[in-house]
Amino acid sequence: MTPAQAVFGEVEAERRVASAPLSHVSIELGHLYMEDFQAGPDRLREQFRQVAPWAETMRRSWQARVPGGRARVSTCFLIDDYFSRFSTPAELVPAVLEAAAECDLTIDYLARESACAETDGVKLARLVEDRLVTDPPAGTNGSRPPVTETGWLCNGARSPYGGAVQAMESARAWEPPAQNAKRRHSIFVDVELWDSDSRGRTWSCPFLAAVWQLLRLGLIRNDGELPVRPVPGGPPFPSDWEELPAIVQLNPAAAPFSAYSTMSVLSSRFLPVELAVRTILSQVFVDAEVLRQVAGRSAGEGVPLPDELVDRISYVFLGA
Numbered sequence: 001m002t003p004a005q006a007v008f009g010e011v012e013a014e015r016r017v018a019s020a021p022l023s024h025v026s027i028e029l030g031h032l033y034m035e036d037f038q039a040g041p042d043r044l045r046e047q048f049r050q051v052a053p054w055a056e057t058m059r060r061s062w063q064a065r066v067p068g069g070r071a072r073v074s075t076c077f078l079i080d081d082y083f084s085r086f087s088t089p090a091e092l093v094p095a096v097l098e099a100a101a102e103c104d105l106t107i108d109y110l111a112r113e114s115a116c117a118e119t120d121g122v123k124l125a126r127l128v129e130d131r132l133v134t135d136p137p138a139g140t141n142g143s144r145p146p147v148t149e150t151g152w153l154c155n156g157a158r159s160p161y162g163g164a165v166q167a168m169e170s171a172r173a174w175e176p177p178a179q180n181a182k183r184r185h186s187i188f189v190d191v192e193l194w195d196s197d198s199r200g201r202t203w204s205c206p207f208l209a210a211v212w213q214l215l216r217l218g219l220i221r222n223d224g225e226l227p228v229r230p231v232p233g234g235p236p237f238p239s240d241w242e243e244l245p246a247i248v249q250l251n252p253a254a255a256p257f258s259a260y261s262t263m264s265v266l267s268s269r270f271l272p273v274e275l276a277v278r279t280i281l282s283q284v285f286v287d288a289e290v291l292r293q294v295a296g297r298s299a300g301e302g303v304p305l306p307d308e309l310v311d312r313i314s315y316v317f318l319g320a
Contacts, residue, residue: 015224015289016224017221017224017287017289017290017293018221018224018225018226019293019297020218020226020256020258021218021256021257021258022072022218022256022258022259022260022294022297022298023072023073023074023255023256023257023258023259023260024062024065024066024071024072024073024259024260024261024301024303025058025059025062025071025072025073025074025259025260025261025262025263026074026075026076026216026217026257026258026259026261026262026263027055027058027059027073027074027075027076027262027263027264027265028075028076028077028078028216028262028263028264028265028266029048029051029055029075029076029077029100029105029107029265030047030048030051030077030078030265030266030267031077031078031079031080031266031267031270032044032077032078032079032080032092032096033080033083033084034080034083034084034086037086037087037092038086041095041099044095044096044099045099045102045103047267047318048099048100048102048103048105049103050265050318051103051105051265051318052103052104052105054265054316055075055105055265058073058263059071059073065303066301066302066303067301067302072255072256072259073255074108074109074254074255074256074257074259075105075106075107075108075109075254076107076108076109076110076111076216076247076257077096077100077107077109077110077111078110078111078112078113078212079092079096079110079111079112079113080113081112081113081114081241082112082113082114082116082117082203082208083113083205085241088237088238088239088240088241089237089238089239089240089241089243089244090236090237090238090239093110093235093237093244094235094237096110097250106251107250107251108249108250108251108254108255108257109230109247109248109249109250109251109254109257110247110248110250111212111215111246111247111248112241112244112246112247113208113212114241115228115246115247116203116208116209116211116212116215117203117208117211119227119228119246120228120246122222122227122228124211124215124220124227124228125203125207125208125211127220127222127227128207128210128211128214128220128284129148129193131284131285131286132147132148132153132280132283132284132285133283133284133285134146134147134153134283147193151192151193151194151195151196152190152191152192152193153190153191153193153279153280153283154177154188154189154190154191154279155179155180155181155188155189155279155282156177156178156179156180156182156186156188157177157178157180158177158188158190159174159175159176159177160175177190189275189276189279191204191206191207191276191279191280192204192206193206193207193280194207205273206273206276206277206280207280209273209274209276209277210277210280210281210284213262213277213281213313214281214284214286215228215247215258216257216258216259216262217258217259217260217261217262217294217309217312217313218258218259218290218294219286219287219290219291219294219309221287221290228246228247229247230245230247230248230249230257231245231246231247231248231249232248232249232252233245233248233249233250234250260294260298260303260305260312261305261312261313261314262312262313262314263313263314263315263316264313264314264315264316265315265316265318266315266316266317266318267317267318268317268318268319270317271317274315278310278313281309281310281313282308282309282310284309286309
């Protein structure tokens with residue numbers, strides 16, 4: 001090719017970013033951890049009995065909000081197979097679906113928490129870690145190691161550590177931590193994203209929950225592609241968790257898994273976890289093209305979205 005024949009183009013113009021199918025709202029009907037399973041089937045039924053009216057309220061709210069009342073609403077349920085493996089999909093999933101059905105609830109999608117760390121060779125947690133843009137407090141001098149080294153993320157300035165001082169120098173006086181965007185008084189949050197040992201890194205519950213929220217909002221991409229797609233499935237379920245897809249579509253007629261907004265109905269014990277999740281998500285930089293896609297589609301449907309990701313997420317916390 002001669003210089004006169006060379007063709008130049010903008011890399012950004014040639015970049016392709018997949019678009020995710022989107023509902024209006026994704027309703028999380030609950031988490032299931034080992035302690036819930038050990039408490040017996042009545043614990044699960046009671047959870048769903050409390051969830052049902054809130055899920056119906058959210059459904060009606062979106063039907064009233066969407067022009068024509070044709071709201072797309074999907075439901076999901078998350079099972080912890082990351083921090084502990086208990087029972088089997090063949091035994092557990094039918095029990096969960098039966099308990100939900102007794103309360104007139106349909107679970108459209110069932111997900112494995114371990115998939116928020118890695119699935120099908122795609123390291124989702126690492127993808128989100130690479131998108132962290134920490135919020136430095138005023139006066140930061142770069143002396144503190146970055147979050148990618150320490151595994152700790154906060155929403156302001158930590159209390160300074162005095163440490164050892166040289167002779168003739170005064171010890172640094174204690175100072176309180178300070179929230180960056182405080183309203184008169186600080187609510188300082190410091191979140192552990194992972195720990196590690198000889199076996200490698202273990203992601204924290206808040207960090208995996210942040211990945212879970214981003215998946216539900218349809219905002220994660222891997223080289224422009226959707227890293228996880230729901231796989232249709234149903235009974236019989238496999239006897240090993242590794243054989244169960246990351247996200248199983250249990251209801252063939254379900255609206256899309258990801259959505260413009262999310263709502264989670266959870267036990268109050270998850271409240272501190274979700275505070276940590278919101279702290280993490282406030283410092284995640286989402287691909288600008290993905291944000292433009294979602295914003296354009298939602299505005300075209302007459303349901304403009306808040307700019308801040310955390311404002312697209314809502315909760316109901318249930319008592320004991």
